[in-house]
Amino acid sequence: MPAYQVQLENGTRITDLSYESYEIVKGKPKLEGLPSLTAAAEEAETLYITLVDKMIHLKVILSYSIFEKEDVIVRSVKFVNEGSSKLRLQRALSLSMDFDHYDYELLSLSGSWARERHLVRRPLVHGTQSIESRRGASGHSENTFIALLDKKATENSGEVYGFSLVYSGNFLAGVEVDQYSTTRVVMGINPFDFSWLLLPQEEFVTPEVVMVYSNQGLGGMSRTYHRIYRKYLMKSKYKNSERPILINNWEATYFNFNEDKIKEIAKQASELGIEMMVLDDGWFGKRDNDNCSLGDWYVHKDKLPNGLKGLTDAVNSYGLKFGLWFEPEMISPDSDLYRAHPDWCLHVPDRHRSTGRNQLILDYSREDVREAVIDMLSKVLESANISYIKWDMNRNMTEIGSALLDSERQQETAHRYILGVYQVMDIMTDRFPDILFESCSGGGGRFDPGILYYMPQAWTSDDTDGVERLKIQYGTSIVYPVCAMTAHVSAAPNHQTGRSASMSFRHSVAMAGNFGYELDVTKFDEDEKGMIKEQVAYYKSIRNLVQYGDLYRLLSPFDSDYTSFLYVSEDKKDAVLFLYRVMYIPNGPLYRIRLDGLNADLKYRLDDSDQVITGAQLMNYGINEPKELTWGDFNGKIIRLRAE
Numbered sequence: 013m014p015a016y017q018v019q020l021e022n023g024t025r026i027t028d029l030s031y032e033s034y035e036i037v038k039g040k041p042k043l044e045g046l047p048s049l050t051a052a053a054e055e056a057e058t059l060y061i062t063l064v065d066k067m068i069h070l071k072v073i074l075s076y077s078i079f080e081k082e083d084v085i086v087r088s089v090k091f092v093n094e095g096s097s098k099l100r101l102q103r104a105l106s107l108s109m110d111f112d113h114y115d116y117e118l119l120s121l122s123g124s125w126a127r128e129r130h131l132v133r134r135p136l137v138h139g140t141q142s143i144e145s146r147r148g149a150s151g152h153s154e155n156t157f158i159a160l161l162d163k164k165a166t167e168n169s170g171e172v173y174g175f176s177l178v179y180s181g182n183f184l185a186g187v188e189v190d191q192y193s194t195t196r197v198v199m200g201i202n203p204f205d206f207s208w209l210l211l212p213q214e215e216f217v218t219p220e221v222v223m224v225y226s227n228q229g230l231g232g233m234s235r236t237y238h239r240i241y242r243k244y245l246m247k248s249k250y251k252n253s254e255r256p257i258l259i260n261n262w263e264a265t266y267f268n269f270n271e272d273k274i275k276e277i278a279k280q281a282s283e284l285g286i287e288m289m290v291l292d293d294g295w296f297g298k299r300d301n302d303n304c305s306l307g308d309w310y311v312h313k314d315k316l317p318n319g320l321k322g323l324t325d326a327v328n329s330y331g332l333k334f335g336l337w338f339e340p341e342m343i344s345p346d347s348d349l350y351r352a353h354p355d356w357c358l359h360v361p362d363r364h365r366s367t368g369r370n371q372l373i374l375d376y377s378r379e380d381v382r383e384a385v386i387d388m389l390s391k392v393l394e395s396a397n398i399s400y401i402k403w404d405m406n407r408n409m410t411e412i413g414s415a416l417l418d419s420e421r422q423q424e425t426a427h428r429y430i431l432g433v434y435q436v437m438d439i440m441t442d443r444f445p446d447i448l449f450e451s452c453s454g455g456g457g458r459f460d461p462g463i464l465y466y467m468p469q470a471w472t473s474d475d476t477d478g479v480e481r482l483k484i485q486y487g488t489s490i491v492y493p494v495c496a497m498t499a500h501v502s503a504a505p506n507h508q509t510g511r512s513a514s515m516s517f518r519h520s521v522a523m524a525g526n527f528g529y530e531l532d533v534t535k536f537d538e539d540e541k542g543m544i545k546e547q548v549a550y551y552k553s554i555r556n557l558v559q560y561g562d563l564y565r566l567l568s569p570f571d572s573d574y575t576s577f578l579y580v581s582e583d584k585k586d587a588v589l590f591l592y593r594v595m596y597i598p599n600g601p602l603y604r605i606r607l608d609g610l611n612a613d614l615k616y617r618l619d620d621s622d623q624v625i626t627g628a629q630l631m632n633y634g635i636n637e638p639k640e641l642t643w644g645d646f647n648g649k650i651i652r653l654r655a656e
């Protein structure tokens with residue numbers, strides 16, 4: 013599998029280049045227009061290896077940024093046309109890495125809407141195995157991540173090589189085992205429907221691949237990704253801050269709300285200790301359903317007669333911050349914006365414009381479109397005291413063409429779109445640094461390091477069912493830090509699955525992430541509100557540990573009905589254990605859970621009980637299954653462990 017293919021003006025194509033030189037440079041490689049891990053990392057040392065083709069004057073510079081203390085290498089590639097003829101990149105992958113055998117298993121995070129990032133592990137076989145997205149976004153069905161695992165590697169032992177692409181559009185991650193039984197991993201922008209015209213003296217830079225090595229199994233790899241993504245990738249000022257407990261009105265009201273309803277939810281939420289009210293879809297244009305108004309970013313006066321300012325001031329007066337939903341990359345055919353600018357969407361001339369959720373995609377490869385969006389969003393954000401944005405994106409691409417690009421550049425549209433998205437996100441997050449941005453894409457359809465660079469948290473999935481969330485959150489945590497993974501308690505029966513689980517189970521699952529609510533608190537009785545109040549207070553007491561502690565995944569929901577996570581402070585003196593049992597088996601075998609990640613030499617008190625147990629015992633013998641898990645289905649239990 014070649015990583016590059018370049019077409020000359022005469023139509024011939026080249027995939028082999030010869031080595032010219034190398035140099036080692038300290039500092040930050042600059043990736044113009046792309047999110048970057050290395051851009052923020054002072055300590056990375058970068059090795060540049062230059063390949064050239066002297067006949068066509070093409071230079072290819074391979075950049076390896078080495079984070080020695082972290083077992084991390086970040087790789088990207090720059091193509092430079094130093095000649096006087098046009099070149100066309102047909103394949104411009106970020107990584108090509110060879111292994112001398114194929115005794116590995118391949119791990120990917122695969123799924124769908126409402127079932128994102130499930131673990132799929134399979135042995136390598138001869139031939140090519142790949143995952144990809146051709147939908148214009150990194151997508152629900154695959155994530156921009158793969159790992160090669162030693163066949164015996166487990167959660168906490170064995171060698172693992174992780175590859176994570178800092179990109180949010182069409183991507184390819186391929187593994188080929190060849191006739192000599194060697195293995196090649198390639199990763200980067202998907203060559204499907206891609207080419208890039210490189211005029212004389214122009215450059216093209218690929219996104220970064222973040223490679224992590226671990227000899228402590230998958231858990232070791234994940235903890236490295238969590239650390240470096242928090243430390244170097246996220247540019248938000250909130251990257252190390254405890255994230256607010258918010259309540260979002262989507263599942264509470266859908267489009268059917270008005271100012272009084274939102275105020276009532278916010279008022280009651282404030283009495284329960286919730287910290288932010290987020291107004292979701294439906295506050296703008298004439299949006300009473302999903303048929304219209306995307307692009308018309310001005311207030312729906314029938315619903316909010318006092319404007320956003322009136323609502324925000326009221327919410328703030330209850331002691332809550334206020335957050336707002338946008339879907340800035342979209343345009344509804346039934347909108348003032350579309351009536352004024354019918355060529356502003358991605359489309360192919362004279363062809364039917366397919367809609368998804370009744371909407372089209374704005375052509376972010378166009379500067380005029382980007383400027384108009386930035387202008388509209390800025391006006392809204394300046395009009396009221398808005399502390400948070402949920403940036404949604406709810407459909408994938410079809411008819412991928414741009415009205416302003418030449419015919420020979422049409423295959424650049426999807427990549428230019430993503431570069432445009434990055435530019436708008438960059439400008440908006442720089443212009444409004446105090447706003448906490450959360451990304452979303454029909455739930456977790458664009459949960460990737462590219463977006464995380466701009467927005468330090470993402471809506472993990474539209475599926476808020478606790479049982480499903482165990483798998484989704486477990487899978488997401490393979491690469492992404494817990495502070496980035498938002499998790500809300502929603503109503504029973506669950507709106508996605510129809511399943512009814514206890515309030516306490518739903519809380520215990522959501523509390524293992526960046527916690528919040530997605531329900532109508534005004535419908536609860538005093539007992540239920542009392543419970544929510546207690547749970548909110550409890551989460552505040554463990555929030556730092558959950559969002560910023562080291563995560564040890566103890567039991568996988570993909571292996572049995574049990575799941576367990578342990579979050580441990582850096583000094584190992586404080587920890588919080590989450591245990592879940594989905595289905596109860598009558599008279600089943602006894603269960604014992606070992607707690608990796610503690611300090612064997614310390615003694616830990618379990619909650620406020622009189623049980624004090626040594627780290628060695630907790631790590632080697634473990635604890636017996638707590639009684640709360642031994643009766644009934646859908647049970648969860650949280651235990652705090654503090655060193656004495």
Ligand code: DGJ
Pocket residue numbers: 262292293337404406452453454455471473474
């Ligand atoms: C999809 C998101 O994932 C939901 O949380 C909600 O914001 C809807 N879009 C609103 O249209």
